[in-house]
Amino acid sequence: MVLGRAFEDMCAQMYYRGKMFGFVHLYNGQEAVSTGFIKLLKKEDSAVSTYRDHVHALSKGVPAREVMSELFGKTTGCCRGQGGSMHMFSKEHNLLGGFAFIGEGIPVATGAAFSSKYRREVLGEADCDHVTLAFFGDGTCNNGQFYECLNLAALWKLPIIFVVENNLWAIGMSHMRATSDPQIWKKGPAFGMPGVHVDGMDVLKVREVAKEAIERARRGEGPTLVECETYRFRGHSLADPDELRDPAEKAHYAARDPITALKKYMIENNLAKEAELKTIEKKIDEVVEDAVEFADESPQPPRSQLLDNVFADPKGFGIGPDGRYRCEDPKFTEGTAHV
Amino acid sequence: MRKSSNNLVSVWLVPVGRGSPSPPFPDSGHLLHPPREAESIPTAASTDLNPRVIVQFGKKMFSIVRQKVFNGGSAATALGQTLQRIRPAVAAARGYSSAAKEMTVREALNSALDEEMSADPKVFLMGEEVGEYQGAYKISKGLLEKYGPERVLDTPITEAGFTGIGVGAAYYGLRPVVEFMTFNFSMQAIDHIINSAAKSNYMSAGQISVPIVFRGPNGAAAGVGAQHSQCYAAWYASCPGLKVLAPYSSEDARGLLKAAIRDPDPVVFLENELLYGESFPISAEAVDSSFCLPIGKAKIEREGKDVTITAFSKMVGLALKAAEILAKEGISAEIINLRSIRPLDRATINASVRKTNRLVTLEEGFPQHGVGAEICTSVIEESFGYLDAPVERIAGADVPMPYAANLERSAVPQVEDIVRAAKRACYRAVPMAATA
Numbered sequence: 001m002v003l004g005r006a007f008e009d010m011c012a013q014m015y016y017r018g019k020m021f022g023f024v025h026l027y028n029g030q031e032a033v034s035t036g037f038i039k040l041l042k043k044e045d046s047a048v049s050t051y052r053d054h055v056h057a058l059s060k061g062v063p064a065r066e067v068m069s070e071l072f073g074k075t076t077g078c079c080r081g082q083g084g085s086m087h088m089f090s091k092e093h094n095l096l097g098g099f100a101f102i103g104e105g106i107p108v109a110t111g112a113a114f115s116s117k118y119r120r121e122v123l124g125e126a127d128c129d130h131v132t133l134a135f136f137g138d139g140t141c142n143n144g145q146f147y148e149c150l151n152l153a154a155l156w157k158l159p160i161i162f163v164v165e166n167n168l169w170a171i172g173m174s175h176m177r178a179t180s181d182p183q184i185w186k187k188g189p190a191f192g193m194p195g196v197h198v199d200g201m202d203v204l205k206v207r208e209v210a211k212e213a214i215e216r217a218r219r220g221e222g223p224t225l226v227e228c229e230t231y232r233f234r235g236h237s238l239a240d241p242d243e244l245r246d247p248a249e250k251a252h253y254a255a256r257d258p259i260t261a262l263k264k265y266m267i268e269n270n271l272a273k274e275a276e277l278k279t280i281e282k283k284i285d286e287v288v289e290d291a292v293e294f295a296d297e298s299p300q301p302p303r304s305q306l307l308d309n310v311f312a313d314p315k316g317f318g319i320g321p322d323g324r325y326r327c328e329d330p331k332f333t334e335g336t337a338h339v
Numbered sequence: 340m341r342k343s344s345n346n347l348v349s350v351w352l353v354p355v356g357r358g359s360p361s362p363p364f365p366d367s368g369h370l371l372h373p374p375r376e377a378e379s380i381p382t383a384a385s386t387d388l389n390p391r392v393i394v395q396f397g398k399k400m401f402s403i404v405r406q407k408v409f410n411g412g413s414a415a416t417a418l419g420q421t422l423q424r425i426r427p428a429v430a431a432a433r434g435y436s437s438a439a440k441e442m443t444v445r446e447a448l449n450s451a452l453d454e455e456m457s458a459d460p461k462v463f464l465m466g467e468e469v470g471e472y473q474g475a476y477k478i479s480k481g482l483l484e485k486y487g488p489e490r491v492l493d494t495p496i497t498e499a500g501f502t503g504i505g506v507g508a509a510y511y512g513l514r515p516v517v518e519f520m521t522f523n524f525s526m527q528a529i530d531h532i533i534n535s536a537a538k539s540n541y542m543s544a545g546q547i548s549v550p551i552v553f554r555g556p557n558g559a560a561a562g563v564g565a566q567h568s569q570c571y572a573a574w575y576a577s578c579p580g581l582k583v584l585a586p587y588s589s590e591d592a593r594g595l596l597k598a599a600i601r602d603p604d605p606v607v608f609l610e611n612e613l614l615y616g617e618s619f620p621i622s623a624e625a626v627d628s629s630f631c632l633p634i635g636k637a638k639i640e641r642e643g644k645d646v647t648i649t650a651f652s653k654m655v656g657l658a659l660k661a662a663e664i665l666a667k668e669g670i671s672a673e674i675i676n677l678r679s680i681r682p683l684d685r686a687t688i689n690a691s692v693r694k695t696n697r698l699v700t701l702e703e704g705f706p707q708h709g710v711g712a713e714i715c716t717s718v719i720e721e722s723f724g725y726l727d728a729p730v731e732r733i734a735g736a737d738v739p740m741p742y743a744a745n746l747e748r749s750a751v752p753q754v755e756d757i758v759r760a761a762k763r764a765c766y767r768a769v770p771m772a773a774t775a
Contacts, residue, residue, distance in 0.1 A: 048507075080544035089543030096510055096547070097539075101530060107500050108535055111507020118513060122489050123460055148500030155495075309541045312548035312603035316582050318635045318682025321689065321721065325635070 001031040001203065001259050002281055004055035006288045007064060008234075011054065011071060014292065015238045020071050023100075024085045027055040029201075029233035032258035033165050034059045036206030036228075037133055040214055046094040048109035049135045051086035052165075053098050056135060061093045068291040074298035081301045082309065102136060103143035106162070109134035110149045113160035113223075131217045132160045139170030141184045150191040150225065159217035161210075162188075164227045165200065171236040172244045188225030200228030201256040204265070231256075307332070440626065445615040447589035448478045451596040452516065454628040456486055459514065462600055463490040465501055466518030466555075475520045476556065476615055502528035502553070506535040509551040514600060519555035522571045522609065529574075536605040537580030552599045554608035557585070558652060558703045559751050561613065565739035570704030572651065575607040576681040576713075582634055583681040585609040585651040588619040591678055594632030602634065609680075611653045637684035639691065643673035646697040646761050649688055649714055651677040654701045654752065661757035670765055680710055688714060689722045696727040697764040703751055706734035731760045 008026040015024050027034070030052075038047055038059035049056040057067050062078050070077025071085050078090050087098040096112060099105040109132045116130040140146055141164060153160050164184050168175045176182055188195025194216075198209045206228060213224040231253035235242030266272045311317070314327035326332055442450075456462045463486075464479055470493035473480040483491040494501040498519065505515035519525045525532065536549045559568040576583045582604055586592040592610070599606035624630060640655060641662050650658040655676045662672040673691050677684065692698050698718050700711030711732035718730055736750040 046511075079542060079546070082544045083542040087542040089539070089546055091543070091546035096507070098542070099535070101534060104503070104530060104534060107503020107531060108507035108510065110500070111504035111509070112511055113507075114504055115508040115511035115513050118463070118489065118508065119511075122463075145499045145503065148495075148497035149503070151495065152497065152500055152504065309543075309545040310579050311582075312540055312545070312550075315633075315635060316604055316682055318679075319684055319686045321686055323686055 001035045001262065002284045003058055003064065003287065004031040004034060005259055006281075006284045007058060007067070007291075008054060010068075010288045010292060012234070012238060014071070019296070020085070021073075022084060023051065023237055023239070024071070025052040025237045026234045027052050027232070029253065029257070030165055030167060030230045031055060032203035032206050032262075033135070033163065033200045033228045033230055036203045037135075037161070037163055037210045037214075040207065040210050041131065041133065044094060045131045045133070046096050046109070046112045047133045047135065048096045048105040048112065049088075049098060050102060050105055050137065050140075051098070051100050052137075053086070053088045053095075053135075057088040057090065057093075057095055057098075060090070060095045062088065062090045062095060064287055064291040065294045068288075068295040069298050072295040072298070073300065074295055075301040075305065076294070076298040080305065080308075082305070102140040103145040106134050106136060106140070106145055106149045110153050110158060110160055113153065113158040113217075114156065116159055117156070129159065129218045129220075131214055132158075133163055134160060135163050135165060137170065138164065138166040138168065138175040138184065139173065139178065140164075141187065142179055147187075147191075150187065150193070150223075153223040154192040157220065157222040159220065160223045161213045161217055162223060162225045164225070165230055166227055167230050167232045168249075169232070169236070169245060171240065174244075183227075185225060185227040193223045193225055195225040195227070197227045197229065200230030201253065201258045201261065203258055203262055233257075440621050440623075441618045442589040442593075442621045442626075443616055443618045444586070444589050444592045444610070445476070445478055447592040447621070448596055448610065448615075449480055449482075451593045451600075452479060452482060453485070455597055455600040456482065456490065458628070459600075460490075461512065462514045462516065463492065464516045464518065465492040465494055465505055467494055467496060467520050469493060469518050474518075476612060478610075478615070479518070498524050498527035499531065502531040503535060505551055506531050506539075506549060509536070509549045509605075510539070510547050512550070514550045514552075516552045516554060516600060519553065521560075521567055521612070522555050522557040523567050523569055525553065525555070525571065532575070532581070532605070532607065533578050537578050539580075540604065541580060548603045549605045550603045552596075552602075552606045552608055554596070554599075554610060556612035556615075557609035558611055559735070559740055559747070562742060562744060562747060563740075564742050568740035570609075570702070570735070571607075572609055572680050572702065573704055573709045573713075575609075576683075576710065577708075578681075580605065581681060582606045582679070583609065584634065584679050585611075586678065587614070587640075587652055587655040587676050589621050590619065590625045591632065591638075591676070593621075593625055594630055595634070595678060597631045598634050601631065606634075609652060614653055614656075617656075632678070635679050635682040635684055637678055637687045638676045639673060639687070640676045641672070641674040643671035643695065645671045645673075645695055646699060646764050647673045647675060647688070647691040647695045648699045648701055648757065648761060649675045649677055649711075650701040651680060651710070652703070654703055657752065657754050658701055658757055661754050661761065664754065664758050665761055668762075670761060672761055677710075683713065683717065685717045685721065689718060692718050692722050693725045696725055698726070699731040699733065699757070699760050699764050701733045701752060701757060703735050706732065706737050709734050728764045731764050733757060733760050 004027060008028050011024060014020045034055045047056055047060050054067055066078040070079055073081045075081050078088060083089060086100045089097050113132040116128055119125045119128045166184060185195035185197040196209055199205050209226055213226055216224055263277055315325045317326045320326040468475045469479045470483040470491045502517055505517040508515050532553055536551055540548050558570040572585060575581055584595045584599055586595045599608050648658045658674045662674050665672050673695055675691055700714045702710045711734055715730040715732055733752045733756055740750055741747055
């Protein structure tokens, strides 16, 4: 959680210094949800997120260096600079993105869960019990794709957990103004799956609920809908002036900062001393500083990378005037984008 | 009507839309070929790809029908005839080693799917009515019995949902074949086709490839109205990261579908509903289960030296008919069956234009920003000096498809239009002024 917070704060700094650009959506305040859920996953389990995916990537295990480079648009990033802030993918860590459209990631996550079930039942990999987490926000819960997937996941009993990070605001649209029934957890039972509401600012409570939901999915009992009530301390993105939210509301949730809460809990229950926590924070700062340095020093992608990876099979670029496949020409990727 | 699911799919017997099927036409304006009595086995070599469509009139006499169907063809959509349709026995039509076999496009697609599913357990089919209904157009007939409900999945009416699920499964190396009842419905899922499937390999820098096939009928059918008749070739072909294929004959259908399923990238496979029942001669090589056509290569259906006509899907049939008419008038037309809209085989098109010096592009879809526009520009860019006449493009009318039969006929290119355009390309001495 501390890494997430420090990382996101550094992102804000870098953005205002011009090193990061485009759309950047920060996760400050919601760290408990990411940590609470993702830290319970195995490496082979998958997580699918939205554009607010930096901390999901970090929790899933993508190194901070790679995430920072990706944000700077450098070639050492986790997607070699081709994805960006909103499109973090990592095959190694089974992070399936990073989707810009809300609701887009949910069917993809459902498909990943489907593939786990298919591998177990049809392809005979009996020990394949991989679980998928789909993270999305309150605004997404008014989108058709969400309901389509709740239906299909419950119908086919897919090993997926739908995690709603309800931070009450979709850019400037309050959840209360946008939703006929604001209690999202209630939509689970309508489709035949349990719906749970949890305090998303308390990492231990989140973890408890997550554990049960993940075990349920692993056993093959089907999906769960978990609504985490949380809050984002910053605006929707770094370009959002954040004028519509009531300062009193912000103060209320700032007092429930998950990191401070956990620190307090640990100190009160003698799980750690202040000094130890301070060392952790210092270490994290160093990690983040190192990530920034690494990203700064990394090279930008070469021009030839422009045409890379459009197709897995580059014959998809077609046949050139000489009758041979274009990709067979060694000079191919050094050209411009005009193919 | 639904009870007799043993129908060759005629357009109006299958619920393409969510509402009631449209009524049959009083005239046969949309038949590609005039009906003839079932006759002897075609002896033409497989290079002659003029399809012969034989309309079956008759009772449900299965054994005789089986023989008849095998011997020479299957019914087309004989509009306006209130007949009983008899479904050809797919299994019986395959596996014979006679030289000039015929196969309908439907059988070709079915056999291709069957073979690819049996070769690779990761291939599965997903879509509306693909399982128990045997396929909205009977393309997936028999697959549910053979492979079971885990590999042939009937989905609810959730295009966005199941397309996204297919993409997510493909992220993990499964090879879904997602069927859209028509590509018009793919608009509800186009976000996933473009944003989750086409762009993923690029966004993840090669980590995640998406070996998925989106298939279904595309373009105008007969009397199905504006929302069921659009051609999506141009839309999908403009997107990098997708491969877009449009087969014409059974051989195309078999070879390209197999290639699409084996391909590691997302492929949009545009079939045509009116071609499903058409029968084409097919070579022994194409019947073999390892048969595969390369993606990105067009086929020259008919060689010629006066004008090049490019077409894809159903329009190839019209172009071939036009070529016959033009030949009688002394114009030798070279017909190119594009097969692959993206990547476009610019090399073949340009080589042909350099030979004939005249170009007519033909497509069924809307004219603005269409496939023809791209081909014309490509030829102008690469072979301008070889052109003896301005490039011509024939496309559907720039209107949503009307319902009335005569209007529909005038909204889609007909053989006369092709002949006229080809003649214009051949006799034109000075460029025409641009018309609106």
